[in-house]
Amino acid sequence: MIVLAGTIGAGKSSLAKALGEYLGTEVFYESVDNNPVLDLYYKDPKKYAFLLQIYFLNKRFESIKAAYRQDNNILDRSIFEDELFLTLNYKNGNVTKIELEIYKELLSNMMEELEGMPKKRPDLLVYIDVSFETMLSRIKQRGRDFEQVDDQPDLEAYYRQVHEEYPGWYENYSASPKISINGDETDFVNNPKDLAKVLTKIDNELSKLGLT
Ligand SMILES: Nc1ncnc2c1ncn2[C@@H]1O[C@H](COP(=O)(O)OP(=O)(O)OP(=O)(O)O)[C@@H](O)[C@H]1O
Numbered sequence: 336m337i338v339l340a341g342t343i344g345a346g347k348s349s350l351a352k353a354l355g356e357y358l359g360t361e362v363f364y365e366s367v368d369n370n371p372v373l374d375l376y377y378k379d380p381k382k383y384a385f386l387l388q389i390y391f392l393n394k395r396f397e398s399i400k401a402a403y404r405q406d407n408n409i410l411d412r413s414i415f416e417d418e419l420f421l422t423l424n425y426k427n428g429n430v431t432k433i434e435l436e437i438y439k440e441l442l443s444n445m446m447e448e449l450e451g452m453p454k455k456r457p458d459l460l461v462y463i464d465v466s467f468e469t470m471l472s473r474i475k476q477r478g479r480d481f482e483q484v485d486d487q488p489d490l491e492a493y494y495r496q497v498h499e500e501y502p503g504w505y506e507n508y509s510a511s512p513k514i515s516i517n518g519d520e521t522d523f524v525n526n527p528k529d530l531a532k533v534l535t536k537i538d539n540e541l542s543k544l545g546l547t
């Protein structure tokens with residue numbers, strides 16, 4: 336099981352798709368297009384932050400359970416990143432202390448369930464590191480209406496916060512082996528040579544771990 340991690344617009348879904356094709360394995364995408372809460376959250380984070388966190392946590396758990404039933408698969412974003420968003424929402428006053436505590440208890444119960452499963456941890460976490468400027472330009476380029484800074488200038492400060500949290504999160508991540516890809520310098524979406532380099536790097540890491 337390979338999980339992709341990184342800030343908003345880092346390139347997780349794009350790399351997950353390419354990796355899935357390369358390795359011939361199923362990809363479990365993050366629930367975005369059919370998400371009934373995400374656009375509401377971007378309009379009114381105070382009202383919808385807790386609901387969105389619960390929604391994502393539930394979907395993430397569902398994907399992990401489905402992924403564990405098969406030998407090989409790829410997950411677009413890890414369950415370990417959810418707490419980063421939760422804590423940020425708490426800091427920003429969008430989630431109350433009681434909601435924070437209830438969520439953490441639920442998360443810890445869910446993590447205990449995962450401990451009981453045959454495969455407890457991902458085999459490899461692939462982190463895509465991008466600069467703040469790249470993050471903003473990719474969000475703009477992708478063009479999801481509710482994420483646009485041009486329509487909602489306050490979002491820039493939120494994106495900066497999310498971006499600032501990620502390096503420390505990656506540094507502290509220790510649940511599985513991990514590697515980092517430079518998403519600024521490597522265009523694995525439009526440049527086949529760059530994509531080949533990234534796939535080789537991941538392949539080499541899987542070999543080192545005895546997984547190929
Ligand atoms: N390395 C890259 N080089 C060039 N363009 C990229 C790269 N990675 C992603 N993109 C482009 O940036 C946009 C965002 O990518 P993608 O949707 O894969 O990000 P994501 O990390 O899955 O985002 P989210 O966290 O919001 O789900 C897309 O338009 C994609 O084509």
Ligand SMILES: Nc1nc(=O)c2ncn([C@H]3C[C@H](O)[C@@H](CO)O3)c2[nH]1
Binds near residue numbers: 424
């Ligand atoms: N608040 C919040 N909490 C999460 O756990 C979470 N996971 C993803 N997202 C947002 C980021 C992208 O807009 C979009 C796609 O990644 O969904 C989240 N937002």
